[in-house]
Amino acid sequence: MIVTLIVAAEISWWIVLGLALSARYLLRWQRTSTVLLLGLPAVDLALYALTVLNLRGGAEASWVHALAASYAGFSVGYGPSLVRWADRHFLHRFAGGPKPLPSPKYGPERTRYEWQVAGRTVVSAAITLSLITLLVPLSAGSAHYDTFAQWYWKLGIAAVVNLVVAGCFSLWPKEAPEGVRVENGRVVAEEKAPADRL
Template identity: 25%
Template sequence: MSIVGWMIIFCEVMFWVVILLGLVTRYIFKRKSLGLFLLALTPVIDVILLLTAGFDLYQGESATLAHAIAAVYIGVSLSFGKSMIAWADQRFQYYVTKQGEKPRKRYGMDYAKHYFKSWGRHLLAYIIGVGILVGLIFWIGDPARTEALMGITRIWSLALAIDLVISITFFIWPPKPKGISSSI
């Protein structure tokens, strides 16, 4: 595996380690400012990954699937990072500290709207990630060295379209709580 592949794994692990440390510091040790600082470090992890991938390509390496996934990771992290931290924060408060509201399951139109909002975040992640990929393609300027980047762009475009279709279906057939059937 390339250095970029290992950095993706390292950055994903560090993302969750920093979040966990931030939550423990915030709620267990009652150090809210330090906890907030640790949670605010998550974008730094993205910068480290971006610099690693960029430096690797600058050194003359051909773009690989790992470089493309690094761009996807950065887009997803920037777009979904705040909501992932809020998700973890709510569950940590409820399940670990026994405070806060119990996380609720969504059903019906509430679920459909929430999923569509998530699709909007997916679109933002796509714009950021594909922007990075296109930037790398133009920066390298050699189609033979950037074929993997274009391949991920096409796959992600298809995934975004499929996610939109799924999002729309939830407005047509919204999920219901278990045990409740529709009477047609």
């Protein structure tokens, strides 16, 4: 049942986002778009609430319940950046907006980008672990910490790895190769080597 709810929540989240962007750029309904975007967290809260109700109803605690909590945590940590990504692409595809820029690849911009990703991962992991921890008292004892223990390790490792990667980019910034012109960390041109003359 929980797996079905997770899939339904994922589909619902993207449908609501699509409706919000359509209302904003195709119908010019700014207020409607804003209301729909504010409704995105409601999808995550509904999934988590149904997860708690499932446990309180006597379901045996399993990794699937933790997965539902991690979905909510991921949405909190990465949701705003996903909305901005979808907004830029929708604007370009359907409303004549500029082509979205790729992620920076070099220089301090790349370092800053890696720290942003690390920050989102840390927030996502912290929210997820908080929600997983709350499942125990909220489920009237039907869930046990042992059931979810592995998630603490997995999410902790994911957060640490992201922080280490960002730290490495701070210590050793990635420089553009020779012959590549870069602006704001993105490749704008590649200089071709002159052909050898006979």
